[in-house]
Amino acid sequence: MCSMPASAGRHWDGSSRITRHHRPVQIAGNSPSRLLRAGQSGRCRQCGNRIDLYQRADQRPIALHPAELATTHVPESCRWHLSSGIAFPHGDGSPWCRIPHVVLCPRRTPLCRPGPRLEAIRRQLAIHTRRLTDTGAFTPSPPPTSSEATDIDTDSPSRPVVQMLLCRYLAEQAVEHIRCVAQTRHRHRCAQPVLTPTNPAGAWRLLPTGPHRAQLTLRDALMAVYDLGHLPYSEQLRWRAQCCPQHAATAYAADLAVAEWQPFDPLLHAAHIRTRPPQPPARQLRGR
Known part of the structure; x- marks a missing residue:
């Protein structure tokens, strides 16, 4: 008995030899978002349930519940929809919508009055959080400690306030x-830092707190701010996009993570306000 010779396009068992090459993924130049959807699902730090991260029109991140819900079960103020990878805070006329995770998170106070359907989802998420905690698969993030609150007195702030594009942000x-x-x-993900020795950097300045809702308590207070306002507009855009100079010059470079800037609020982020800028490292004396 003689075996049949395998054809050039197939293996000995008859399977195909054709190998499919993966096409490179690029971001279109006219795309409003540079964030790839692959790998943008995460876990809530408070309850451990899954969330989907998206960017808003102002490039701020938002965590949405991974499943769509019927608009009849969601209050109008909590309805979100997606368009070209951007999350918008209103409905799009369809019978389905997305909802922020903070509305359903069992460890947070809901932002709107939930109906029976939303309450049922909150109970399901609470049960799932309890199971993750009991099995050791999830540990809730601890509340801020006294050491974190006194971080403003150290010389190297772990979460500085940065000013760029006429706005202030809290860095992670x-x-x-x-x-x-x-x-x-x-x-x-690129391992290069945004701050590079070959590009101009910001400067630490003492600027008025400038609160919007805390004028009675922080009206005359000064705070240390890492100011980027004197840099060219293109450099401030690069910092806001959180890109190194190489990727900022590439129009089709995609993002694997959401920019980690948080709009600074004097009341919510009071623990990170420091009244003295960090001191530069002392120069070593020659001959010692």
Whole structure:
């Protein structure tokens, strides 16, 4: 018995030899969002349930519940819809909508009056949080400690206030540790920092707090702000997009993470207000 020779296009068992090459993913130049949807699902730090991260029209991030809900079950003030990867805070005329996770999070106070359907979802998420906690798969984030509250007295703020584009933002980490959010050719997040020695940097300044809702308590207070307002407009846009100079110059570079800026609020972020700018490192004396 002689075996039949395998054809050039197939293996010995008859399976195809054709290998499909993955097409590179690029962001269109006219796209309003540079954020790739792949890998943008996360877990709520408060309850451990799954969330989907999106960008708003002002590039601020928002966590939405991963499932769509009927608009009849969601109050009008809590309805969101997606268009071209951007989340908008209103309905789009369809019978379905998305809802922010903070409305359903069992460890937070709902922003609107939930109906029976939303209350049922909150109970389901609470049960899931309890199961994750009992099995050790999730540990709720601890409340701010006294050491975090006194971070304003240290010389290296872990979460500085940054001013750019005539707005103030609270950073998630120190200025020198802010990392680029763009995707590399190897489909990993870029490891380069936003602050580079070859580009002009900001300056620490003592500026008025300028509160909108706390004028009675913080009217005359001064705070240390990492000011980028003197930089060119293109540099401030690069910082706002949280990109290194190389990826900021690439129009089709996609983002693998959401920019981590939070709009600064003097009341909500009072623990991170510091009244003295960090001191530069002392120069070493020659001959010692």
